[in-house]
Amino acid sequence: MKKSALALAVLASVFLSAHAQQTLPSETPDEFRAPVASFDYIKRTVMIPMRDGVHLNTVIVLPRNAHNAPMLLTRTPYSAEGMTSQSENAQMESILQGYDNQADVIVKGGYIRVVQDVRGKYGSQGDYVMNRPMAGTEFNPTAIDHSTDTWDTIEWLSKNVPESNGKVGIIGGSYDGFLPLVALVNPHPALKVAVPMNPMVDNWRGDDWFHNGAFRQVNLPYILEQVVTRRNEARWFTNTYDDYDTFMRAGSAGELARQRGVEQSGFWRKVLAHPAYDSFWQSQAVDKILARQTITVPTLLVHSLWDAEDIYGAIAVYQALKPNDKDNKVFLVMGPWNHGGQDGDGSKLGPVKFNSDTGLHFREEILRPFLDRYLKDDPPPEALAAKIAPVTAFETGTNKWRTLDRWPAAAGAPAALKLGANATLTLADAMPATQSYRNGYDEYISDPAKPVPYRARPIAAVGYDEAKGQTWPRWLVDDQREASGRTDVLTYTTGVLTAPVKISGEPVAHLLAATSGTDADWVVKLIDVYPDQVPSQPEMGGYQLMISADIFRGRYxxxxxxxxxxxxxxxxxxxxxxxxxxxxxxxGHRIMVQIQSSWFPLYDRNPQTFVPNIFHAQPADYKKASQRIYHDSYIELPLVR
Structure with missing residues (x-):
C-alpha cells in the first residue's frame, strides 16, 4: 500500500509539473502607464469631498505647462469621463469635442477644463435625484443641493489646482445649463462667471417634461435611461419603426411607462403624482428661485430660437433677473439654433440657411471675450475692447445679428393677427376690445384615434444620429404643409406681404374656442410661408416654416x-x-396660423373627456370632440414698428 501511494504521488507530481509547464505567462502588465509625455495636456481624475462626506468624481484637463490659468467647470449627469474622452488623441481640443465642450474656446483661451459627475451618477458617490430641489425645502429637507455641491467643488478647486489662478467659471447646456443657474444661489467667491445655455428651468411651464400641462411623452426614454441606473446602462426598447405606432398602441403615457418599467424610477412616480402645476413644480422653477436673489456673478444666458427641448428656460430666467440687475451683470444671447446648436456649425438648421456660421460667431465674438474678461488676471486687449451688448439677438428672416438694450425689443402697443372667415388672416394695428363670439367660427373634429402627427410619418425615435434617421434636433424647422392639408387642422393665411413685418418678443395666443368634450388641447403655430418659388434654393418654394408654436391643456x-x-x-x-x-x-412671404388639438406623439393625447389624471386614462375615456375656433380669436404680435 505504501509503494502504491508513493507511486500515485509521483504520478501526480509529474502531472502537475507538466501542467505548469503548459501555462503561459500573462501578457497584460499589472499596471499600464500610457506614454503621454507628447500630449499637449495633462489629465487628472480626483474625488472631491462634499460637506456631507460624499465624494464627487471630477476630471481635470490642463494644458501642458499651464500657469495661472482660469478654470472652466461643467457639472453633469452625463459622464465626466465621457465628456473628456471624445477621442483617443494627443490633442486637448480633440478629446473635448462633442456636446457641452466649447473645445475651440477652451483650448485657444488656455483654460483648465473641469468636468464633474453630479452626485449619484457615474463615478460620483451619493444618491441621484432628478433636478435635485433646493435644500431645506418641502421636497428636499436635507442641507445638500446642487448649490452646496458647487460651492464645495469650487472651494476645493481654488485651493488644489496649483496651475490655476483660482478663478472659476461654470458653463453648460440643458441639464448642465440648469446647474450653473443653481450655482448662482449663494455663489462661492471664486465663481467669477456663469454661462447657462439652453437651461432646464421650469419643467412644467415649457421645458422638458410638460408644456402648459401637456406631457412631453417622447421624453419617457430619457427618464428611464437617466434615472434607473447610475451609469445610464438601462435602454428603452421599441417594437416599431414609427414612434407614432409605439405610443398609440400603448394608449396613455402612464401605460407605456408601465410597460417599459419606468415606474421603478422614483422620479417618474413623482411625475405621476403631480400632473398639475402644484408646489412640487413651482418650488423647483429656477426663474422663481433666482428672482429672489441678488445676482453678483456676471451671467451670460444663451437661448436657441428653435430649441426642441428647453425653449422656455433662458428667456424666463432673463425676465426674472433683469428687474433686479442694478449692476448690469445679466446678458442674453439668442441664436438661430437647435438645442445646443451654438456648440457647432451654425450656418444652417435643416434646410434653413443663415448666410454665416452663427455658432462660430457666438463662440469667437461673444463667449470667449466674455469668459476672458472675467476669468483672466490679465485679459487680452480684444476681450476688454469687445462690446458685449446686454442682448445680442440673431434676427431670422433678414439673417443679421442685432445688439439690443433689452428683451423684448418691441415697444409700444402690440399688433393683432385676426382670424377671419374663409381661412383669412388680417394684421391689425390695434388689439380687439372684446371677444363677442358673434363673428362666426370654424369647426373641426378632433379624434384621439387619429391624432395629428407633430412631424411627417414615419416618426423616428428621439435621437441624435442622422445616419439612423434621427432628425429630432431640427424638427422645429420641419415644413408644416403636411399639417395644413388635414381636415383636423385649421389654417389661416394673410395675403402676400408688400412690406416687412418684424416681431421681437413672445407672440400670445388669444383663442375664443368651444369643445363638445369636457377637456381639450389647443395647439397654435405661427408660420412664415415662403414664396411659391425661391430661385436660389428651389426646395424652399412654398415652405411653411414654424417661427413660434406651443400647446395648452384646456383643463388649466x-x-x-x-x-x-x-x-x-x-x-x-x-x-x-x-x-x-x-x-x-x-x-413676398405670407403669415400663417395653424390651430389643432393634438401634437402626437410629442405630447400625450388628451382624452377630451375630463378625467382626474390623464396618466391613468382608460381606452373608453378617449372620445371624438367637435372643436370650434371663433373668428374673434387672434394672435398678439410683439411688432417692432
Missing part, C-alpha cells in the same frame, strides 16, 4: 394648479404665450 384654463372640466359647447377664452421670436416676415 382657470387655474394651472387646479384642473377643472371644460363646460361643453361653451365659447371660452384661452390665453397663452408662445416661445420668443426675433423674426422678419419678408415681402
Amino acid at each position: 384654463r382657470e387655474s394651472l394648479e387646479t384642473p377643472k372640466p371644460i363646460k361643453a359647447n361653451a365659447p371660452l377664452p384661452y390665453r397663452f404665450a408662445l416661445p420668443a421670436a426675433n423674426h422678419v416676415f419678408l415681402p
